[in-house]
Amino acid sequence: MTSHEPRDRQPQPRVSTRVNSGKAVLRRTGYVAFMAAVLAFFAVPMLWLASAPFDSDPGLGLHWPDWTLSNWTATFEHPYALGSLVNSVVLCVVATAVTTVLATLAAYALSRVRIPGRDALLYLLLLLSSVVTGTAAMVPIFVMMFQLGLINSQYATGLVLAGGILPAAIFILKDFIDSVPRSYEESARVFGASPAQVLLHVVLPVARPGIATILVWAFVQAWGNFLLPFLLLRDIDAQPAAVLLNTMKDEGGSANLTVIPVFSLLYAVPVVVLYLFVSKRYGFRFHGGIKA
Amino acid sequence: MAGIELTELSTVYPNGVRAVDSLDLSVRDGEFFALLGPSGCGKTTLLRTIAGLEQATSGTVSIGDADVTRAEPGRRRVAMVFQDYALFPHMTVAQNIAYPLRVRHASRAAQREAAARTSAGLGLAGLLERRPAQLSGGQQQRVALARAIAMEADVLLLDEPLSNLDARLRLEARTFLKRLQRDLGLTTVFVTHDQAEALALADRIAVMSQGRIRQLGSPKEVFQRPGDTFVANFIGSTPMNLLSGTVSGGLVEVAGARLKPPPGVSLADGAAVTAGIRPEYLHVSAAADGITGTVSIVENLGVTSLVTVECPGEALVGVTVPEGEEPSVGSTITAAPDPGRLLLYDGETDELVGEAKVAES
Amino acid sequence: MVSAPPAAGEAARSRRAPGNRDSAGLGVAPAIGFLAPGLLLIGLFLIFPALWTIYIGLTNYTLTGATSVAPAFVGLGNFAEALNDALFGNALWLTLVYTIGSAVLGQNIVGFALAWVLRGARPALRRTIETFVLLSWILPTVVIAYLWIAVLDRDGGTLDLLLGSPGTAWLIEYPMASLIVFNTWHGTAFSMMLYSSALAAVPPSQLETARSVGASGWQTVRDVVFPHIRGHVLTNTLLISLWTANDFTPFLLTAGGPNHESELVPVFIYRQAISSGRLGYAAAISFLLLLVNLVVALVYLLLLRKRA
Numbered sequence: 001m002t003s004h005e006p007r008d009r010q011p012q013p014r015v016s017t018r019v020n021s022g023k024a025v026l027r028r029t030g031y032v033a034f035m036a037a038v039l040a041f042f043a044v045p046m047l048w049l050a051s052a053p054f055d056s057d058p059g060l061g062l063h064w065p066d067w068t069l070s071n072w073t074a075t076f077e078h079p080y081a082l083g084s085l086v087n088s089v090v091l092c093v094v095a096t097a098v099t100t101v102l103a104t105l106a107a108y109a110l111s112r113v114r115i116p117g118r119d120a121l122l123y124l125l126l127l128l129s130s131v132v133t134g135t136a137a138m139v140p141i142f143v144m145m146f147q148l149g150l151i152n153s154q155y156a157t158g159l160v161l162a163g164g165i166l167p168a169a170i171f172i173l174k175d176f177i178d179s180v181p182r183s184y185e186e187s188a189r190v191f192g193a194s195p196a197q198v199l200l201h202v203v204l205p206v207a208r209p210g211i212a213t214i215l216v217w218a219f220v221q222a223w224g225n226f227l228l229p230f231l232l233l234r235d236i237d238a239q240p241a242a243v244l245l246n247t248m249k250d251e252g253g254s255a256n257l258t259v260i261p262v263f264s265l266l267y268a269v270p271v272v273v274l275y276l277f278v279s280k281r282y283g284f285r286f287h288g289g290i291k292a
Numbered sequence: 293m294a295g296i297e298l299t300e301l302s303t304v305y306p307n308g309v310r311a312v313d314s315l316d317l318s319v320r321d322g323e324f325f326a327l328l329g330p331s332g333c334g335k336t337t338l339l340r341t342i343a344g345l346e347q348a349t350s351g352t353v354s355i356g357d358a359d360v361t362r363a364e365p366g367r368r369r370v371a372m373v374f375q376d377y378a379l380f381p382h383m384t385v386a387q388n389i390a391y392p393l394r395v396r397h398a399s400r401a402a403q404r405e406a407a408a409r410t411s412a413g414l415g416l417a418g419l420l421e422r423r424p425a426q427l428s429g430g431q432q433q434r435v436a437l438a439r440a441i442a443m444e445a446d447v448l449l450l451d452e453p454l455s456n457l458d459a460r461l462r463l464e465a466r467t468f469l470k471r472l473q474r475d476l477g478l479t480t481v482f483v484t485h486d487q488a489e490a491l492a493l494a495d496r497i498a499v500m501s502q503g504r505i506r507q508l509g510s511p512k513e514v515f516q517r518p519g520d521t522f523v524a525n526f527i528g529s530t531p532m533n534l535l536s537g538t539v540s541g542g543l544v545e546v547a548g549a550r551l552k553p554p555p556g557v558s559l560a561d562g563a564a565v566t567a568g569i570r571p572e573y574l575h576v577s578a579a580a581d582g583i584t585g586t587v588s589i590v591e592n593l594g595v596t597s598l599v600t601v602e603c604p605g606e607a608l609v610g611v612t613v614p615e616g617e618e619p620s621v622g623s624t625i626t627a628a629p630d631p632g633r634l635l636l637y638d639g640e641t642d643e644l645v646g647e648a649k650v651a652e653s
Numbered sequence: 654m655v656s657a658p659p660a661a662g663e664a665a666r667s668r669r670a671p672g673n674r675d676s677a678g679l680g681v682a683p684a685i686g687f688l689a690p691g692l693l694l695i696g697l698f699l700i701f702p703a704l705w706t707i708y709i710g711l712t713n714y715t716l717t718g719a720t721s722v723a724p725a726f727v728g729l730g731n732f733a734e735a736l737n738d739a740l741f742g743n744a745l746w747l748t749l750v751y752t753i754g755s756a757v758l759g760q761n762i763v764g765f766a767l768a769w770v771l772r773g774a775r776p777a778l779r780r781t782i783e784t785f786v787l788l789s790w791i792l793p794t795v796v797i798a799y800l801w802i803a804v805l806d807r808d809g810g811t812l813d814l815l816l817g818s819p820g821t822a823w824l825i826e827y828p829m830a831s832l833i834v835f836n837t838w839h840g841t842a843f844s845m846m847l848y849s850s851a852l853a854a855v856p857p858s859q860l861e862t863a864r865s866v867g868a869s870g871w872q873t874v875r876d877v878v879f880p881h882i883r884g885h886v887l888t889n890t891l892l893i894s895l896w897t898a899n900d901f902t903p904f905l906l907t908a909g910g911p912n913h914e915s916e917l918v919p920v921f922i923y924r925q926a927i928s929s930g931r932l933g934y935a936a937a938i939s940f941l942l943l944l945v946n947l948v949v950a951l952v953y954l955l956l957l958r959k960r961a
Contacts, residue, residue, distance in 0.1 A: 061803070061810055102694060131950045142926065163699055187374055202380055
C-alpha cells in the first residue's frame with residue numbers, strides 16, 4: 001500500500017463562511033470532544049503505571065501520588081521479583097537467539113534457492129502461525145512437556161516459544177531478504193567467494209536491519225508471553241515476570257500494591273524501550289500484522 | 293589475458309524459452325567486444341553464461357585454453373561489473389576494491405596495497421575510506437571497475453556499464469572506458485541496448501535477437517552494411533529508411549522513384565525487395581532520378597535537420613539536410629542516394645543482397 | 654528507435670526467470686539443510702501438537718487418577734459430551750459475544766474512526782494519540798490486565814471515581830461488558846494502523862471530488878472510501894476475530910468468573926485441562942477450536958490471494 005503524503009493532512013477548516021459558521025462550530029466542538037474522549041480512554045488506564053509506583057499510599061484508583069521511592073525498595077526486597085525478571089531475560093534470550101538464527105538461515109534459503117514446494121511451504125507457514133495459537137495448542141504442549149518431564153525447564157519453554165514465533169519470523173525475514181539485490185551475491189561469487197563467504201561477507205551485513213527487527217520482535221513476543229510459561233513453569237523460582245505478576249495479583253495481601261506497580265513498570269519498560277529503539281532506527285514495519 | 297570461445301552454446305530455460313540459441317562466437321584476446329540488441333534478445337543471459345552465473349544447457353565456453361563450461365563463477369578468472377555496480381554498502385571503497393583478494397585470503401597489507409594502486413589509476417585516491425552511498429554515480433562506477441581490475445582476471449564483463457549514469461556523464465564515462473580498456477589491454481565483453489554506445493566503444497559488435505547473433509562485425513561494417521533489415525533498423529541514431537518495392541526493368545522501384553541498384557547486384561524483374569538508405573546518405577538534388585515527395589515535417593537536430601517527406605505509395609522517407617538548407621513544409625523536394633550507399637534487402641528473407649563489402653569513404 | 658521484436662526471451666530475461674536462479678550458488682541440498690532446523694522446531698511445537706491433539710481428544714486421558722496412566726480410547730465420546738455440555742455451550746456463546754463485541758464491532762469501528770479522524774489532525778496531536786494507542790498494544794498483556802483491574806476495581810477503581818459510582822465491582826457485576834471494553838482498548842491499535850494505510854491509498858482526487866459536490870463525511874465514507882477498503886475491512890475483521898477468539902487474556906481479568914459468567918473457550922479449555930485435569934476432553938475442545946481457526950485462516954488467505 002502506497003501512502004499519499006501530507007496532502008490530506010490539512011487541519012480541519014475553522015469557521016469557513018458565515019452561513020456555515022454554526023455548523024462548523026458544532027463540528028469543531030464534536031471533533032475536539034471526540035479527540036479528548038479518545039485520548040482519555042487510552043491514556044487514563046496507563047497513567048496509573050506512572051503514578052502508583054511512586055505513591056506511598058497507592059490505591060487502585062488514579063490519584064495524585066505522594067511521591068516516594070519506598071515501593072522500589074520493597075520490590076527489590078521481594079523474594080521473587082528480581083529473580084523472575086532474570087528468568088524472563090533467560091527465557092527470552094533463549095527464544096530470541098534460537099528464533100533469529102533459525103529464521104535467518106531458513107529465510108535465506110527460501111529466498112534465494114528454488115526449493116521444490118517452496119510456495120506451498122510459505123503458505124503453510126503463514127497458515128500455521130495463525131491457526132495453531134497458544135490457546136489451541138496448550139493441551140498437547142502441556143501433555144508433551146509433562147510426559148517428557150520438561151515441566152519447569154526454562155530451555156524447553158524457550159524452545160517451545162521459538163517454535164511458535166518461527167513461522168512468522170521466517171515469513172517476515174524472507175520478505176526482507178527478497179528485497180536485497182541479488183547482484184551483491186552474484187558479484188561476490190564472480191570474485192571467487194564461496195557460498196559461506198557470500199553469506200558472511202555480504203548477505204548478513206546487508207540484511208542487518210531485517211535481522212535486528214526480527215530479533216527485537218521475537219524478544220518482545222517472548223517477553224510478553226503469559227500462557228506458555230504459565231503452563232510449563234509451575235515452580236515459582238522458575239517463573240518469568242509475566243507469570244509472577246499474575247501470581248502476585250492472585251495472592252492478594254497488603255504487600256500487593258506496594259510491589260505490583262513497581263514490578264509492572266519494571267516489567268513493561270524494556271518492551272517500550274525496545275519498540276521505540278526499533279521504530280526509530282528501522283521504522284515501524286507492519287507486515288500484514290503477523291502477530292504470534 | 294585470454295580470448296573467449298563459445299561453441300554451439302545454448303541456454304534453455306525449463307519453460308522452453310531458448311535464451312541463447314546455439315551460438316558460436318570468438319572474442320579475440322584484448323578485444324573490446326559488444327553484445328548489442330533489444331531487451332529480451334539474450335545478450336545478458338549470454339554474458340551471465342560466460343560469467344558462470346547461468347548454466348549453459350549445451351555447448352562449450354572456453355576462456356583462454358581452458359574449458360570453463362562447468363566451472364564455478366569464481367574459478368573462471370572472469371571479473372564482472374553489474375549494471376547497479378553491486379558495491380557492498382557496508383564496506384568502504386578500499387574494502388570493496390580489495391574484496392577479490394580478501395576472498396583469496398590475501399594478507400591485509402596486500403589488500404591495502406591493491407586497493408591503493410588500483411584506485412590511484414582511476415582517480416579514486418582520497419575516497420578510500422568512504423562508503424558507496426557517499427559517492428556519485430560516476431565514482432561508484434569507477435570503484436566497481438577498480439574492484440574488477442584488482443582481481444587481475446583474464447576477462448572483464450560489463451553489464452550495461454553506462455545505463456545507470458545520467459546523459460551528460462554517460463559520454464564522459466564512455467571515453468574514459470575506451471581509454472581504460474586500451475591501456476589495460478584486457479579482453480572485455482560488454483552488453484548494451486544502446487547502439488550508439490556499441491558503435492563508439494567496441495572493436496567488434498554482435499547484434500543479437502532472440503538468442504541468436506544476427507550480425508557480427510566491426511562498427512563500420514555493421515553501420516554501413518547491416519546484414520538484414522533487423523540490424524538495419526536497429527543501428528543508427530536516426531532510423532534507416534526501409535522502403536519496400538520491386539525490381540522492374542533492372543531498376544529498383546520504391547516510393548514512386550526508379551533507382552539504380554547497387555553495383556554488383558542483379559535481381560530478376562518482379563523480385564520483391566526492400567531498399568535501405570540512411571537519411572544521412574540522402575542528399576537533396578534537383579536531378580530526376582531520386583525520391584520525390586512533399587515535405588511534411590522538419591525536425592531540428594542541431595547541426596542538421598531531419599525532414600520527413602511524404603512520397604507516392606504512402607511511403608515516408610527521412611532525409612537529413614544540413615543547417616541552413618531546411619526546405620519549407622509543403623514544398624516538393626527530390627532526394628537522391630549518395631553513391632554506393634543504397635542497400636537492397638531481399639523482400640522475403642530480409643537479408644542483404646550482394647557482397648557485404650564496406651564502402652571506402 | 655525501433656521497437657523490439659516480440660519478446661520471446663523477455664520473460665526469461667526477468668530476474669525472476671525460472672531455472673537456476675540461485676544467486677549465491679548455494680545449491681538445493683545445502684539450502685534444505687538451512688531450512689531443516691527451523692522446520693524441525695516448527696514441526697515439533699506446532700504441527701505435531703496440532704495433530705496429536707486429535708489423538709488425545711479421542712481418549713479419556715486425565716492429569717491424575719487411573720486414566721492418567723492408562724487412558725482409554727473413547728472415540729468420539731468427548732465430542733458427544735461437548736455437544737451436551739452446558740458449560741461448553743456457554744463458553745461458545747460467550748466467545749461469540751466477545752468476538753463480535755470487541756473485535757468485529759469494537760476494534761473495527763474505533764480503529765476506523767481513529768484512522769479517519771486522525772487523517773486531518775495536526776501532526777502533534779496525531780502523534781500523541783497514536784503513541785498512546787500503540788502503547789496499549791505493545792505493553793505486556795499481564796500488565797495491561799492489571800491496569801484494567803485497577804480501573805475497574807470496586808474499592809476506589811478509577812472508573813468508579815470518574816463516574817461517581819463507588820462500590821461497583823465492574824468485573825463481577827458486568828464481566829462480559831468489561832472484557833469487551835478491555836479488548837477493544839487493547840486491540841484497536843492494529844485496526845487503526847491498518848485502516849490508516851488503507852485510507853492513505855484512497856486517491857485524494859476522489860475524496861476531493863466528493864467534498865466539492867458537498868458530500869457529508871458519512872456519505873464520503875460510504876460512497877468513496879468504503880468501496881476502496883472493502884477488501885481490507887473483510888480481511889482485517891477475519892484476522893482480529895481469529896486473534897480475539899483465541900485470546901487467553903480474559904483469564905487474567907476474570908479467570909472465567911464469577912461462576913462461569915465470563916468463561917470463554919480459551920479459559921474453558923484451561924479449566925478443563927489443568928483445574929479439572931480432564932486432558933482428553935480439553936484436547937477435543939482444542940481440536941474444535943483448531944478447526945474453526947483453520948476455516949477462518951483459509952478464508953483469510955484466499956481473500957488475500959485474490960486481492961494480490
